Amino acid sequence: MANVATKNTVQADGGLKKAILNPANIQKFLAFGALIVLLIFFTIASPFFLTFDNIVSIMLSTCVNGILALGIIFVIITGGIDLSIGTVMTFSSVMAGVMITTMGVPMWLGIIIGILTGAFCGFISGTVVSRLKLQPFIATLGVMMITKGLSLVLSGTKPIYFSDVPAFRQITVGSIVKFGAEGKYSIPNGIFIFLFMAVIAGVILNKTKLGRYNFAIGSNEEATRLSGVNVAKWKTAIYSLCGAFAGVAGIVMAARLDSAQPALGQGYELDAIASVVIGGTSMVGGEGTILGTVIGAFIISTLTNGLKVMGVAQEWQIVITGLVLVLAVLLDTLRKRGNK
Amino acid sequence: MRKSLVLSLILCLGIAFGFATIQKAAEVTNKTIYIPIIAKGLAVSFWQPVKSGAERAASDLGIKITFEGPQEEAQTQEQLDILNIALARSPQAVILSAVDSKAVTPYLEEAEAKGIPVIGFDSGVDSPIVKTTVATDNYGAGELAALKMVELLDKKGKVAIIIQDSTSQVATNRRDGFIDTITQQYPSMDVVAVGYGAGDAEKSSEIAKQIFKNHPDLKGIFGGNQGSAEGIVKAIRELNKEGEITAIGFDSGKIIVDAVREGILAGAVSQNPQEIGYQAVETAFKAYQGEVLPAFIDTGYVWYDKTNIDNPEIKELLYE
Numbered sequence: 001m002a003n004v005a006t007k008n009t010v011q012a013d014g015g016l017k018k019a020i021l022n023p024a025n026i027q028k029f030l031a032f033g034a035l036i037v038l039l040i041f042f043t044i045a046s047p048f049f050l051t052f053d054n055i056v057s058i059m060l061s062t063c064v065n066g067i068l069a070l071g072i073i074f075v076i077i078t079g080g081i082d083l084s085i086g087t088v089m090t091f092s093s094v095m096a097g098v099m100i101t102t103m104g105v106p107m108w109l110g111i112i113i114g115i116l117t118g119a120f121c122g123f124i125s126g127t128v129v130s131r132l133k134l135q136p137f138i139a140t141l142g143v144m145m146i147t148k149g150l151s152l153v154l155s156g157t158k159p160i161y162f163s164d165v166p167a168f169r170q171i172t173v174g175s176i177v178k179f180g181a182e183g184k185y186s187i188p189n190g191i192f193i194f195l196f197m198a199v200i201a202g203v204i205l206n207k208t209k210l211g212r213y214n215f216a217i218g219s220n221e222e223a224t225r226l227s228g229v230n231v232a233k234w235k236t237a238i239y240s241l242c243g244a245f246a247g248v249a250g251i252v253m254a255a256r257l258d259s260a261q262p263a264l265g266q267g268y269e270l271d272a273i274a275s276v277v278i279g280g281t282s283m284v285g286g287e288g289t290i291l292g293t294v295i296g297a298f299i300i301s302t303l304t305n306g307l308k309v310m311g312v313a314q315e316w317q318i319v320i321t322g323l324v325l326v327l328a329v330l331l332d333t334l335r336k337r338g339n340k
Numbered sequence: 341m342r343k344s345l346v347l348s349l350i351l352c353l354g355i356a357f358g359f360a361t362i363q364k365a366a367e368v369t370n371k372t373i374y375i376p377i378i379a380k381g382l383a384v385s386f387w388q389p390v391k392s393g394a395e396r397a398a399s400d401l402g403i404k405i406t407f408e409g410p411q412e413e414a415q416t417q418e419q420l421d422i423l424n425i426a427l428a429r430s431p432q433a434v435i436l437s438a439v440d441s442k443a444v445t446p447y448l449e450e451a452e453a454k455g456i457p458v459i460g461f462d463s464g465v466d467s468p469i470v471k472t473t474v475a476t477d478n479y480g481a482g483e484l485a486a487l488k489m490v491e492l493l494d495k496k497g498k499v500a501i502i503i504q505d506s507t508s509q510v511a512t513n514r515r516d517g518f519i520d521t522i523t524q525q526y527p528s529m530d531v532v533a534v535g536y537g538a539g540d541a542e543k544s545s546e547i548a549k550q551i552f553k554n555h556p557d558l559k560g561i562f563g564g565n566q567g568s569a570e571g572i573v574k575a576i577r578e579l580n581k582e583g584e585i586t587a588i589g590f591d592s593g594k595i596i597v598d599a600v601r602e603g604i605l606a607g608a609v610s611q612n613p614q615e616i617g618y619q620a621v622e623t624a625f626k627a628y629q630g631e632v633l634p635a636f637i638d639t640g641y642v643w644y645d646k647t648n649i650d651n652p653e654i655k656e657l658l659y660e
Contacts, residue, residue: 061421261443311374
């Protein structure tokens, strides 16, 4: 595993041939191929699939899960896990809701406070994991329950509506990109926020010190420590970053629902993890790509959407999504065995 | 490797396609009419008879339906996604029980703009766009429980009620039906306590125990939904109050049905979940055909106790 970090450096340096032969990239193309196969299949299977409305519907349902996945991939690359992102997302949206509606702070400030709330939750998880040496699974399970409870306390268990701040809703469902006669075809802003966050995540992972140390810690934490890197500090930063992404997801979600829903959130972490894994990232850590994760998120929402559009019974939709997930992980394992 | 991924995907999709075609093959006429039913909190057993009622109506009318919804009541975004996809399929009508009426508003507006009628069912949707709501007349159901309580207690004594919450229309209507009837029509009786147990059996049983303690002369208690009634049954069993308190339940489920048989509950008011499902589909079909509909369609409720619980027409309404 130790040499994976060097491989990624090679990729960053742009050796084209090596980049194509890089196993992580092969997996990425596989995921992309699978998405294309899905799109073609559903287009043939149902006349309602390839319509403008439905494609927008797929995009909208991708953005929240996608942003969560972009955050958690950093933690997964360290070989850790963050189970709290779903409820941290909710907590951030409730925090923004309380700030904007009851405390009357300006919308932009409320949004920043929401995102910082997410980052702070990540900071707590990161500190407990890196300095107090708790297993990530347990530590973030604790944070999951704490933030779930706090959301309910803070909101008095009732949804907080943004009806008085009509601009808030426009963050996700409004549209600055319109085309066709009288803006007949409009693409919701939420999807652009998702793509923008993907670019940010890509830059952080591939072009910054944090990204490099992230791969190094995931490949061999002990060796990284011995080479003089302050692992605890960088790990805390990585968990905080993941929390901040959950905060952004919380704002996008609240804007879509025009309300902060305190009871929501649990279970979102699993969809995010599934997106990351389908995108070719290993749960062992040390490797992973942003593009793969974006495609993974689209595969999940395309699959869910397509099966619904086809009218497959809800129970079977869950079974099929599960099958695809297991297959993706199985292929990942086979590929690794092949490499050895 | 690429081959095997593609192959496996094709296999999965083949399964999916198989199920879809099986479903398609089951239809008879009116094949092109499609009405999605979108519920909420499907984890509760109440929805199973609603679903089977809806399926019966669909096969009677020869139309295609789907019955979907988030597993938990709180999953607002899941319901929006389901609604969004349903509208993308250009259905002839939509039947909805909204998790959050405000959050679904833009989609209802989209449906209205496309000329797709929206029918509310069960707790419905709080919006003027909805053509009609098919549900239990909950005020009437509360009234029936009150009248039975009056009869069982011979028009005298103190009573209490435990219900799920003080915010939803379903709960407040049921509560007011019960309280209004007793306090306005029977001055010799009094409602001394109102408990809110979130529809949770555990919480409701704690509240019931507290009420029993604070009012030692309490004669009767009404549990206004399945969870509330289950809590009352639990409290009565644990405090050995069988026979001392006249308790009335709501809906069914194994615990309540057993308690009625054993006499711990004097009886219960049951909704007609099959009928909610059946009439919702029938009404949506009428809405599609342009018929004028009343603002509210009551699917009825009945009283059952030890004496009539095995009658076939009652048995049909009860679920496990």
